[in-house]
Amino acid sequence: MIELRNVTRVYGHGESKVVAIDNVSLDIATNEFVAIMGQSGSGKSSMMNILGALDSPTSGEYHLSGTSIQQMDDISLSRIRNEKIGFIFQTFHLLPRLTALENVIVPLRYSHYTPEEALEIGKSMLDKVGLTSRAHHKPFEMSGGQRQRVAIARALVNSPKVIFADEPTGNLDTKTSYEIMDLLVSLHQQGQTIVLVTHEEDIAEYAQRIIRMRDGKIIEDTKCVA
Template identity: 55%
Template sequence: MITLRDITKVYKNGPLEVQALHPLNLQVEKGEFVAIMGSSGSGKSTLMNIIGCLDVPSSGSYELDGQQVQTLNEDELSKVRNQKIGFVFQSFNLLARQTVLQNVTLPMMYAGIPREKRNERALDLLDKVGLGERIKHRPNELSGGQKQRVAIARALTMNAPILLADEPTGNLDTKSSVEIMALFQEIHAEGTTIVLVTHEPDIAEYADRVITFGDGHVLNDKRKGSGLS
């Protein structure tokens, strides 16, 4: 599903260069649930942005679901982001003036799906995440956990095969974090490939595979029950 070969990322600030990722090789199979761990500045968010086609590597190749990403133009990349990848962010990224229902239908509107179909799909997803009664509320009327449930419903609207989550529990209390991670486990059980960035070991425990980053390098890559790294 995801194959990175010799990926590097260098950020330039005038004469200064910062290497965020050193030559990196990584493969994520279809249906895996992978957690990427590391301290601030370790390179994990840079990697997530590259996987999500939000940033481009300085060198190397990236194959996503059989497509060579570096050969795609901006329109093609937008289509990939809309149809193949669902995004969940720490800060929720909901539109404050839109209702819960409108927030969830947004990706489908961009894809040109008729209103009736997108509303029907959004209502089904909001029921699935336990917010069927909140469709007319706005984000400022929701708790942090509820906002993240809206964000997850929005990420699932296009039936994307990959779900990327960047610190999805970072702004949540313990109870809400547990509920959100249980939801991720349900989504994974239905066949979605999940890549999740976190700095919390207890959150990483929900994944089947944990990759630990440090200074732009993979320090450890461990699958549950394998004892291998």
């Protein structure tokens, strides 16, 4: 699913030069659930941006589901993000004036579905995350956990090859965090590939595999004990 080969990401020049990713190679298979961990400045956020086609490596090769990513222009990268990737963010990124259902189907505005088809798909995604009853509520009418479920439904709506979850429990209390992680585990068991960035050990342990980063390098790559 994901293949990185000798990927480096450099920001700035001269004395301000920062090597955020330092010659990293990595493989993530279809239907893996992987957590990426590291302290602030470790490179995990830069890694997520590259994996999610939000940024391009300075050098090296990145293949996502057989497609070479590193030389794509912005339009092509946008198409890849819409067709192959689902994002879940710490701060949800829901549009405040839209209902839960309307937020879920936003990505479908850029696809071939009719409005009626988009609504049906959106409803099925809300049902999948247990939020059918909140379809017509706006974000301010929902709890943090419910908003994150809406964000997960939105991430699923285009049947992505992989979901990237960037600190998805960072704004949630402990009980709600575990509920969201149980939902991600359920999606993984249904065949979804998931890459999670977190700084919390108990959250990372929900994954099958934990990758630890420091100074832009992978320093540890371990399988979790079931």
